[in-house]
Amino acid sequence: MPIKTALTSMLDLEYPLVLAPMGGVAGGRLAAAVSEAGGLGLVGGGYGEPAWLERELPLASRGTSRAWGVGFITWNVNQSVVEQALAHRPPVFMLSFGDPRPYVSTIKAAGCVLICQVQNVAHARAARDAGADLIVAQGTEAGGHGADRGTLPLVPAVTDAVAPTPTLAAGGIADGRGVAAALTLGAQGALLGTRFYAAVESLGHDAAKRRLTQAGGDDTRRTRVFDIARGHDWPAPYTGRAIRNRFLERWEGREHELAGATAERPVVQAALDRGDFDTAMVWAGEGVDLIAEVVSAGELVRRIGDETEACLRAAAALLES
């Protein structure tokens, strides 16, 4: 039985599940697989490298006949990158972090549904005022970049603040229990990142996927260490949540020193390339406790969709005497 929400109606989805546009990890093949299975796949445009987009966006647009999209870190794109992505005619365009206003009219003129992801109530109101069609309330539990509010209280607060604009929940959601919770909190669907990082079709390294199946949420940390080590300058309060590893343990609390240690910069990138995750980061959300195996994205969408349905039924059954 399908789950009906404002999200599924707007984009003709079977499940209120969205693949978070993880930069460099959510490629076109993963996005297409999620969309084909009845969710919404978003390609992770990340820092907006044109060559990467030219390779991945066609894999999504040709890989599914259903709605799909692309997502970017707003302050890392420019008009040219936005237009490059729009040329592939994504039905959905998502912007996270930073002010979406410079790109709203271009994106809307192309007929896209505009999703804006925010990390607090003040930014949610700004996204609503900017013209977002859907607003993602992203909690601190999320893998990769995010801020400091918790998903559970943030979702109803944002939902109240931007009503009647529909909201989605992100951060710490990796199974049907989390999706069902998002719906009871007032969201119209959920974004899942880390769970799909460990999908067969993701562009993540096999060794990174293996760590995701082994780590627990107690092992993740919000940190600036990996951004500093790569020379990426994210402003406060944004940090990245990753699985604790040797490199993080070495530098945590010594961020100022690391900022001066420019010799470390190629080290993390080289480790990433060769799959050495004692040094390179595996971005991961706190929902990683719930990830035990690498599965195909289509199987994940159906499994999590079915779990969501079962949770909603079980919740309703608590009312029966």
Add this chain to the structure above:
Amino acid sequence: MPIKTALTSMLDLEYPLVLAPMGGVAGGRLAAAVSEAGGLGLVGGGYGEPAWLERELPLASRGTSRAWGVGFITWNVNQSVVEQALAHRPPVFMLSFGDPRPYVSTIKAAGCVLICQVQNVAHARAARDAGADLIVAQGTEAGGHGADRGTLPLVPAVTDAVAPTPTLAAGGIADGRGVAAALTLGAQGALLGTRFYAAVESLGHDAAKRRLTQAGGDDTRRTRVFDIARGHDWPAPYTGRAIRNRFLERWEGREHELAGATAERPVVQAALDRGDFDTAMVWAGEGVDLIAEVVSAGELVRRIGDETEACLRAAAALLES
């Protein structure tokens, strides 16, 4: 219609709602009012002052004919305080932070239901092994003392780790949407603190309650500043979540300096006594966005219980075509 869970069955409650035992704020009158309305009221024994307990515990035991209880910060009690509390025959005894094992046999011999509150998966397993009857998974969104895991992913992870021991959710829950989310995540009920701080019967200062109705979750911070200022030595990773105020802004990031500024110690306590919350702390969770007025505890229990029921029904209706 009642909501049936392992918690409500165990203690014959009408709603799966528990008053968090906020030290010094959840007195006997508040606990009794929550229990009388069909929830579970827990007196906040906090740091275990005998005179306070002698005043407040009888107000709970005589104020309700239903289940009630008392909660302590484990590392601040001793055998004598535990026995003093047990003499008032609380049906429920809760321990938060620290190792519960020194007191488990005494508490169980008195016939109490033992609730242990934890902040991560490792401590949940330890509480299960120690003999807890119910385990509270407390997320970082909680007001007052807590740690760093988010409620939404922590609850299913803890529930899986300690099954079949039943779990409760705490942290960021202030209305029926949050309670319903707790239930879909697999918990058998929810603890609410901040929402009841702003109840008529709480021992909180009127000026503090007023701040709770005005602040938003974006205004709260996890901090060690107020503990340091009062000479309370909480170990890492525990911090207290409070509404940002002038004192916090002055000292945040200068904790080492504050630790040496012993002249500040009486300042916070004096401010607390006279209701000056530009200096004293108002502990508050991120759910404070959802608190708009000071209401009686009984009204809150019934209102949140009804909202929970409506949320569960609405969630189930998403499955209807």
